[in-house]
Amino acid sequence: MGLVVSVFSGFVLCFFAPLINKLAKNLCGKLLALLPLSLCIYYLTFIPMVSKNGSKLLSYPWIPSLGINLSFNIDGLSLLFAIVICGMGTFILLYSDGYLAGHKQLGRFYVSLLAFMASMLGVVLSDNVFTIFMFWELTSLSSYFLIGFNHEKESAQKAALQALLVTGFGGLAMLAGLILLSITSGHTEISTLVLNASSIQQHTLLLPILILILLGAFTKSAQFPFHFWLPNAMEAPTPVSAYLHSSTMVKVGIYFMARVSPIFSGTNEWMVIVTTVGAITMLISAYLAIRQTILKKILAYSTICALGIMTLLLGIGGSLGATAAVGFLFGHALYKGALFMVAGTIDHETGERDITKLGGLRRYMPITATGGIMAALSMAGIIPFLGFIGKESLYTATLHTNNYSVLLSLVSILANVAFVVVSGMVVYDTFYRDEQTTPKNPHEAPWTMWLGPLFLGVMGLILGLVPGLIGHSLIGPAASAIIGRPIDLHFVLWHGFNLELGLTAITLISGFALYIYKAKVLSLLGPLEVILSYGPLKFYDLLINGMLSLASSQTKLLQHGYLRLYILVTAIVGSCLVWPHLISHFGVFDFEGWHDIHTNEVIVILLICVGAIMTFTVKSRMAAIISLGVVGYGVGLVFILFSAPDLAMTQFIIETLNVVLFMLAFYHLPTYEVTTHPTNKIMNIVVSVSFGAMAAVLVLVALHVQLFESIASFFGKYSLSRAHGHNIVNVILVDFRGFDTLGEITVLSVAGIGAYALLKLKMTEREEIEGVNK
Amino acid sequence: MEIELALTIGLLYGGGLYMMLQRNIIKLILGVSLLGHGTNLLIFTAAGLTRSWPPIIAKTATAANENLADPLPQALILTAIVIGFALTAFILVLFQRAYTVLGTSDTDDMRATDR
């Protein structure tokens, strides 16, 4: 029960955030941060249970007919993510409090952020694949609001839409994959799917399922070729970038891959696709990261690179791959969150975000600098930081894999070289070097803004020195959940002098060298720019623009504005759809019963026919209105003749009112001046005759064909006994089908108020004009 | 009687559509009303006609006699008649306003909103 409360508490609190913001003003962020803090503490209490590789499952039926349950499961992997989400959430809320202080839409910001946090918890704690999907989409949606938070900016609108479209596309693909998966296996819970892994792996639909699910994960985690949305999403306020786009949301794709890896890992398809995509992403984003100069963009590309590494490790799999993936992920969440916050602080306090125009800031913001430098050292993978352990385990995993070990190790080294360079660019270029003049006078940030980076930086050091703190309590259980069996954990700082340490030395030396000769290397790689300019972003733009122009051209063609042509097309299409069915039933009716008619009925029929013909032939409006009235009264007479007194009564009153209505509106109505072109006239006549004939035949056919059993007897049977009414028609209206009537009187009210509003509008306008004239 | 009514309905449908295809807005309104009458009659006739057995349970009976007319189409038509009136009122006022604002009764000249 506590689990469910913990997931939904964020959703509940988010509704009150604007109110709290209004009341508590500057305290709001600090107050709201208490929620993730207490949730974080709550989740920590699960450690003893999880470290024994236990898990806790809660399930409530939601849509049982579709196999969708509101089920929650907490195991090592979920717990690790939940702690990261809540822990980071606490610092991000504090940080936003300082970063966005005084922003007039802060309340709305907190709503989206809390909703996002709750959705994230929902994703990582749900066990049912469709519940996961629902929360998954909620994260996309809240991320859309957060990226587009500065909605007056066109670039923010575009970036938000791009992120939504790309991740939304992936989400739909994933839904298709999940549906296929649940149909082929007959299960919708991850915990039972894992038990049926072998049968799923042998299924012929394995490849489509895998590709569809991975599309969801790849788009969310910004893997090549969907990586382009993440750098653009840096339009978001920095707390959002730090939270969503580095430490949590983009990792939800990684989470899901890890979650389903016990089901798919071990198949060739999984290994090839996941590893290749991870490796390509690493290479491309590593190059893109070092050629940026805007702080947040550098970090964004390096985040993509890190996500590529995690993907690669999940592709490699096995206990080494899983341990490395989890270790790297945890280390990355710590240092990248910190670095993003540092980048935001620099931007906030100096007004400058380009590293070439920054320098010497450590004197002005020493605490931020300390946190930032520690985080950067962890990122560069320098002993004894947690990042070092992550990198070492990455090398261990790539060196021990059976396929393409050398190639994968090489790619990993290149990625880590880029990390060293990025670390240098992010902290050395900004905090050291010579001072530069910036738009604002730099000074230290408020405590809410430096607490996060400092804490995370220090954690990177402490956990690096004492990895045992998280080893068997978090990393081990999470890695076990990824491979689906308990593992023999190897998570220590010092491995001795081995090949991995040698590779680290090579990485660091080449990293320093590349940092120093960056400009030269980049100019050597210049030709690559041409190829990259034809990247997936171009394809995305082409697709969007193509779709828009297709939409506008087809709108121009179909929505031409000629009302009569709309009606004509509707009538023609309608007739064409109905006629074939009617023709196939031609045999069922005959004209034998034509003489079964009384004299008074003949008169009524003639009345209607003459009225109708008059209505569309007379040249005067008044005569046409009166003829229409004749038709109406004729119809009322038909109702009388054929046992419908209620209808007849209503029809007579309505007809009277109709005449009143037309008479009142008469003076303002136009005369019959427009005449239709002769060629159009022939067309109109042909279509109208066919339409009329269709209606006539339809009646004749309907009289002889009964598709469903009549339900009239039900009403007759129970009208008196259950609804206490002799008049069955009235009983249907107010009791049996009362809900329909409620809808109808609502429509009636809307139409009446609409007409009234139109009239009032006109009258006030005229009064205004008269007032001016006076 | 059904056959004659079917032909009448055909006339109402054809005439209604023909008027709706005109460019003059007042003909359009009249056409919609004709079509409305036709549709009410269509539902009424297609459900089967019954002479002199209104769907009202006799004072002494406890349930309906089998000969009674089908009450369901009648209930449908009853609301349709009232809604039809509201619809006519609304389009009348709307077109009146369009006519005064745009100064034309030709629907071909009222295309600006769709383009």
Added chain:
Amino acid sequence: MKSVIFSTAIKYLIPLLLLFSLFLLVSGHDTPGGGFCGGLLAAAALSLYAMASDDTASVKKMVKFDPINYIGVGLLLAAGSGFIPLLMGEAFMTGTWTKVGVEGSWVIPIGTPVVFDIGVYLVVFGVTLLVLLSLVEENRGN
């Protein structure tokens, strides 16, 4: 569109017509009639008078409130009657009946459908009167 004879005649007919419309409403559950019919008839009587005498003010005085209020009250009654069964653990809009009167001599069953029908009556009455009265006013403006 002023017509003295017509307006005088209908003026005396109004109480009768209104009474008849109430009769239609009340008896509608057992004999032809009901909320739709009744509401329309009442509105027709009043708006015919307004049209013939060109005098919307006295009609508005007769009905006490602006017709738009009748629509709101009617919708509230109709929708609200659906909630009564909820209190008794039944589904929304289940017909709920109770008997009023002296056991043995006279008993009238009263149920939520009756309340619903009154709501329908008020909505139909309000809508029709609202539109027609505004049209009359609008005409007089010219």
